[in-house]
Amino acid sequence: MSERLFETFTRLCEIPSETGDEREVADWIAARLRDLGLEIEEDDSADRADAGSGNLICRIPGRSDAWVSFFAHMDTVPHSEPIEVVLSDGVFRSAGETILGADNKAAVAVLMELAARGASQSPAAGLELVFTVAEEEGLRGAREIDVSQLRAPFGYVFDHATPIGEIITAAPTYNRVIADFEGMEAHSGIRPEDGRSAIEAAAAAVGRMDLGRLDQETTSNVGVIQGGTASNVVAGHCRLVCEARSLDEDKVARTTSAIVDACTWAATEGECDVDIDIVELFRRYRIEPAAQSLKIAREALEACGHEPRELATGGGSDANALLLQGYEALLLANGTEANHTHSESVAAARLVENVALCDALAAGVAKAATG
Numbered sequence: 001m002s003e004r005l006f007e008t009f010t011r012l013c014e015i016p017s018e019t020g021d022e023r024e025v026a027d028w029i030a031a032r033l034r035d036l037g038l039e040i041e042e043d044d045s046a047d048r049a050d051a052g053s054g055n056l057i058c059r060i061p062g063r064s065d066a067w068v069s070f071f072a073h074m075d076t077v078p079h080s081e082p083i084e085v086v087l088s089d090g091v092f093r094s095a096g097e098t099i100l101g102a103d104n105k106a107a108v109a110v111l112m113e114l115a116a117r118g119a120s121q122s123p124a125a126g127l128e129l130v131f132t133v134a135e136e137e138g139l140r141g142a143r144e145i146d147v148s149q150l151r152a153p154f155g156y157v158f159d160h161a162t163p164i165g166e167i168i169t170a171a172p173t174y175n176r177v178i179a180d181f182e183g184m185e186a187h188s189g190i191r192p193e194d195g196r197s198a199i200e201a202a203a204a205a206v207g208r209m210d211l212g213r214l215d216q217e218t219t220s221n222v223g224v225i226q227g228g229t230a231s232n233v234v235a236g237h238c239r240l241v242c243e244a245r246s247l248d249e250d251k252v253a254r255t256t257s258a259i260v261d262a263c264t265w266a267a268t269e270g271e272c273d274v275d276i277d278i279v280e281l282f283r284r285y286r287i288e289p290a291a292q293s294l295k296i297a298r299e300a301l302e303a304c305g306h307e308p309r310e311l312a313t314g315g316g317s318d319a320n321a322l323l324l325q326g327y328e329a330l331l332l333a334n335g336t337e338a339n340h341t342h343s344e345s346v347a348a349a350r351l352v353e354n355v356a357l358c359d360a361l362a363a364g365v366a367k368a369a370t371g
């Protein structure tokens with residue numbers, strides 16, 4: 001199993017699949033699954049999700065009538081050069097100055113291994129393997145899944161870069177705030193008084209914001225500042241891309257409003273106009289302590305020798321989008337590290353352990369259905 005799993009993971013990472021460019025990796029996954037004699041379907045979400053392909057779903061009947069779904073996303077964040085995977089001292093890393101792509105191809109490889117094994121020996125419960133698109137930019141693929149067509153009553157998302165054993169029981173609402181400041185261009189050396197600097201107004205807005213960790217549930221950030229044309233021109237335009245996140249709806253609303261108020265005030269003071277766009281990229285959730293998915297996950301982790309640890313996260317995943325549609329989905333850690341950075345890595349042993357965990361989850365689902 002290990003050699004096949006590792007080869008699959010390496011090949012997946014080396015296929016480029018930045019968000020919106022998933023076609024090649026989707027075709028590769030589909031071809032491999034069909035070679036195993038499995039049926040795979042692609043939904044019609046590509047255009048709506050602004051993705052290179054639709055979501056893929058592969059179903060493998062089990063030894064019982066019960067079903068469980070597993071989710072992994074095919075897209076990655078951007079990278080500047082091709083990815084070359086190296087395995088050293090039992091750890092997969094990128095050979096160059098790029099991401100590895102373990103987010104989320106470590107999980108994709110695990111699902112592919114489950115498929116390969118399920119093609120020759122029926123799993124304890126039916127497996128619904130879902131490969132999503134456009135997760136890295138607003139969970140767009142998962143938002144478009146028709147959850148009414150899923151056979152499994154609940155599922156697991158393997159997309160959290162922390163040690164195996166962590167169970168994410170709460171995640172925040174994430175509002176993106178884009179503020180476009182419009183001033184007046186002028187020659188900065190001859191008639192600067194005729195200009196109105198959009199950059200100066202945007203800078204004043206940032207200076208008025210409370211940023212960073214505001215409390216244990218809430219964060220705020222300015223991630224992008226873009227503006228100006230040349231050093232000798234008073235900037236006529238500047239864009240701020242900001243965000244507010246919180247596990248509490250009132251707090252995220254207040255934090256978002258504070259960003260908007262700072263931008264509005266700064267534009268007025270700087271005699272500029274400002275156009276503000278607010279987009280909710282995903283919504284908060286809390287998993288009920290009595291949820292069946294959570295109970296089975298605890299037992300499966302313990303059976304595999306991991307200590308279950310329940311916690312909240314400041315990030316989002318496909319679980320946010322699925323839960324928003326009323327589908328019970330539980331986010332689990334997959335043992336990857338330093339995602340979205342050049343230091344990204346995953347130990348080979350973690351891939352093997354995740355396969356074993358999926359087996360235990362399927363066994364738990366089958367047991368619960370008959371018990």
